[in-house]
Amino acid sequence: xxxxxxxxxxxxxxxxxxxxxxxxxxxxxxxxxxxxxxxxxxxxxxxxxxxxxxxxxxxxxxxxxxxxxxxxxxxxxxxxxxxxxxxxxxxxxxxxxxxxxxxxxxxxxxxxxxxxxxxxxxxxxxxxxxxxxxxxxxxxxxxxxxxxxxxxxxxxxxxxxxxxxxxxxxxxxxxxxxxxxxxxxxxxxxxxxxxxxxxxxxxxxxxxxxxxxxxxxxxxxxxxxxxxxxxxxxxxxxxxxxxxxxxxxxxxxxxxxxxxxxxxxxxxxxxxxxxxxxxxxxx
Amino acid sequence: xxxxxxxxxxxxxxxxxxxxxxxxxxxxxxxxxxxxxxxxxxxxxxxxxxxxxxxxxxxxxx
Numbered sequence: 001x002x003x004x005x006x007x008x009x010x011x012x013x014x015x016x017x018x019x020x021x022x023x024x025x026x027x028x029x030x031x032x033x034x035x036x037x038x039x040x041x042x043x044x045x046x047x048x049x050x051x052x053x054x055x056x057x058x059x060x061x062x063x064x065x066x067x068x069x070x071x072x073x074x075x076x077x078x079x080x081x082x083x084x085x086x087x088x089x090x091x092x093x094x095x096x097x098x099x100x101x102x103x104x105x106x107x108x109x110x111x112x113x114x115x116x117x118x119x120x121x122x123x124x125x126x127x128x129x130x131x132x133x134x135x136x137x138x139x140x141x142x143x144x145x146x147x148x149x150x151x152x153x154x155x156x157x158x159x160x161x162x163x164x165x166x167x168x169x170x171x172x173x174x175x176x177x178x179x180x181x182x183x184x185x186x187x188x189x190x191x192x193x194x195x196x197x198x199x200x201x202x203x204x205x206x207x208x209x210x211x212x213x214x215x216x217x218x219x220x221x222x223x224x225x226x227x228x229x230x231x232x233x234x235x236x237x238x239x240x241x242x243x244x245x246x247x248x249x250x251x252x253x254x255x256x257x258x259x260x261x262x263x264x265x266x267x268x269x270x271x272x273x274x275x276x277x278x279x280x281x282x283x
Numbered sequence: 284x285x286x287x288x289x290x291x292x293x294x295x296x297x298x299x300x301x302x303x304x305x306x307x308x309x310x311x312x313x314x315x316x317x318x319x320x321x322x323x324x325x326x327x328x329x330x331x332x333x334x335x336x337x338x339x340x341x342x343x344x345x
Contacts, residue, residue, distance in 0.1 A: 202296050218304065230311030231304065237316060263310060267303060274299035281292040 008114055012122035013130060020096075023088040024131045028138040031084050036142060043149075052157045055150055055164075063163030067170040068249075074143065074174035075181065075246075081135045082182060089127050089186070093196035094208045096123050097275065101201075106282055116279040120201075120272060124193060132182035136175050143171040181246040184255050191238060191264055194271025201278035238264065 017024055046054070062070060097120070100106040109119060147168050154161035186193065199211040215235075222231050237260070246252050255261060288298045310316070 198296070198299060202292055214300070218300065222304070222308075226308075228308070228311075230308045230316065233316050234307050234311055267306060270299060270302055270306065274295065277289065277295055278292060280289070281295070 009118055009122060012118060013126060016122055016126040020092055023092050024134050027084055027088050028081055028135045031081060032138040032142050051153060052159060055154045055159050058150060058167060059161055059163035062167040062170060065166055067166060067173045070170040071173035071177055074171050075178055078139050078178045081139055085135050085182060093193055094200055097197060097200035098203060098207045101282055116276045120276045128183055128186040132179050136179045140175055177249060180252045184246060184252050188261060188264055190268025194268040197275040198271045201275040
């Protein structure tokens with residue numbers, strides 16, 4: 001990719017983030033604020049001796065532990081953020097190409113020296129690589145506030161806070177794991193991403209219904225005509241939660257370099273290719 | 284062939300879905316794929332929700 005093409009692609013990525021900042025920026029910020037308020041209310045309702053016991057327990061739990069090994073503990077609190085990321089991703093993928101056609105902005109973009117392939121790829125890159133960045137940034141801000149509160153409380157109640165330094169390092173080490181977890185799971189779910197993009201480019205109205213209805217119809221036809229369950233087996237395997245849940249660096253590489261990941265990327269590419277060609281049909 | 288596939292949005296959709304079905308069915312037949320749903324297996328804990336009646340065996344390896 002030459003310099004001009006790269007700057008064009010960057011422009012497309014910026015456009016996606018700016019046009020969908022509610023999904024990529026404000027959704028995690030609002031969830032973060034909600035979690036902060038709930039935590040704040042719980043903590044302020046604790047008695048003083050319980051607060052001291054809480055800070056002491058955390059400081060002792062993390063004290064001397066390897067931040068790399070303990071980072072797994074910090075992956076679980078990010079699951080609500082990843083849940084919201086998946087919901088926002090479904091909304092984004094379902095509407096993005098459909099919205100372009102409905103607003104007729106597709107005609108403007110097709111008149112620009114930007115190919116449909118780059119436009120669709122920018123949407124895939126946005127959801128796989130860019131969106132998780134904002135979510136991880138909000139998670140980091142939450143961890144930072146929480147650990148600062150623990151340190152200040154420890155100093156006020158005269159508790160040994162050295163262990164909280166290890167806790168901070170564990171939290172920092174967990175961030176790349178969470179980011180790679182989100183990006184890897186998005187790659188794992190590339191067939192779903194491609195499926196939603198295909199129907200977003202295809203449907204004249206209610207793309208989500210088209211996507212769900214077509215899937216149900218194909219599954220029904222396979223069972224009805226051939227009496228087999230290869231498609232449903234494949235979808236069930238792809239939806240296996242164990243393939244989403246990665247809590248250590250090793251798990252990420254196991255997922256990335258596997259046959260199942262490769263076949264998923266291949267099938268996702270078929271749908272993405274279909275979405276690219278589908279953009280030529282503008283009513 | 285290309286003209287037929289790209290004739291309209293419906294022929295294109297049908298072609299993409301046909302390729303998808305063929306690839307998944309062939310791959311499923313070759314690998315004899317079985318669904319592996321709701322199984323958590325990682326360094327912190329192991330849980331198989333298919334054995335929902337044996338949840339007492341849930342083990343945490345912290």
